[in-house]
Amino acid sequence: MTFDTEQELEQINRYTRKPLTADDVYRFTLTLCDNEIDRDLERFTPAALGELAALFVGKTGIFDHSCKSEQQSARLFDCWVETDKTRATSCGEAYTCLKARAYMVRTKENEGLIAEIEGGIKKEVSVGCAMGSLCCSVCGADRRTTGCEHVKGRTYNGRLCHDVLSNATDAYEWSFVAVPAQREAGVTKAFSKEAPMTESILETVKSAKNELKLTKAQLTALQADIASLEQAGADAKAYREKLLSEIGRCVLIALPQIDKSLFVQGCGDMPIHALETLSQSLHKQTKAMLPAKQQLSATESKPTTDNHAFCI
Ligand SMILES: [Zn+2]
Incomplete structure (x- = not known):
């Protein structure tokens, strides 16, 4: 025009x-x-x-x-x-x-x-x-x-x-x-x-210069999102702790010359996918180092326990 x-x-x-x-x-x-x-x-x-x-x-x-x-x-x-x-x-x-x-x-x-x-x-x-x-x-x-x-x-x-x-x-x-x-x-x-509601709220937040007003619907959606993010955060934290404790256990066996606490502490800032890779390779290493008998006995004991269920 x-x-x-x-x-x-x-x-x-x-x-x-x-x-x-x-x-x-x-x-x-x-x-x-x-x-x-x-x-x-x-x-x-x-x-x-x-x-x-x-x-x-x-x-x-x-x-x-x-x-x-x-x-x-x-x-x-x-x-x-x-x-x-x-x-x-x-x-x-x-x-x-x-x-x-x-x-x-x-x-x-x-x-x-x-x-x-x-x-x-x-x-x-x-x-x-x-x-x-x-x-x-x-x-x-x-x-x-x-x-x-x-x-x-x-x-x-x-x-x-x-x-x-x-x-x-x-x-x-x-x-x-x-x-x-x-x-x-x-x-x-x-x-x-x-x-989506959250996207629109984010846009509002990003473009806000001073005070910010949200509608009731936006506030409810935002609160629900925060709750779900908090849950996801707690889950991720628990998973990270599990990985770290697993790594610590493997270090004791695979790398006995290294201080376990220092090693785990050093892994503290690593992203989860890196911790997963590290944990997997340490696991392999540990498995290879453990005596074969110990693994066999672990598998052998299972059928015995299962059979117990059928004992009258
Ligand atoms: Zn009407």
Whole structure:
């Protein structure tokens, strides 16, 4: 999509005290929101996106919630709705999103930020707006007045129950934070079903600049993951100790001239696969050194014990 510089400057200069030139401003395109179900299990109708397009023009937004300085803000000077008929949402609608053009007045302070946007570092956008209608996606009941028995997040006849947002009455703010580049450009649904929960949390953690907010579902998933990691850690520790004690036992037989404790201590930092290899070769060595009789007697004793079971 190409943009007419003269026409855009005209749009931008509606918001400025003195007329700005093309060199004064940095302009870029972003996606504000779409008609997919978002992380709060809410979805805008395509019509609502159209209403929001009109309401968001002229609104300023900030980069990262912590940077509230004038230099870190951008203003939307054009908003429109785009529909991709080749792509269906999880609700079976044609994918529709609210796109916008924004500008920033170039300053020394925002040079780095502009380079970041130019470099393709994708931004996750969040929008604040007032919606006149919030309905249940299953039965259409108004959530704020009548209500219904359907629970958000549960599945009914294979469809995820969520809130449908329509009748936009106001648009307050928008902001964006950097997210890893592989994510889709400027999308609102950072925690969609496409990425496993833990992956999405990791992305949130990696891209966080200051404080970090997790949803209840994310917190539960994270706590479950921590518990399973702790268990895996305890298992690995027990296995390592078993290997070390095995190595120590073999050292006594195979390498009697070496101090067992020192040897085992020296193995302390070795990765598990190396300990396994060492243990196996020491085992072989030990086996070769032990008198053959001892091995035979060990095998011989077994059938005797087994036969006991049949003695009456
Ligand atoms: Zn309902």
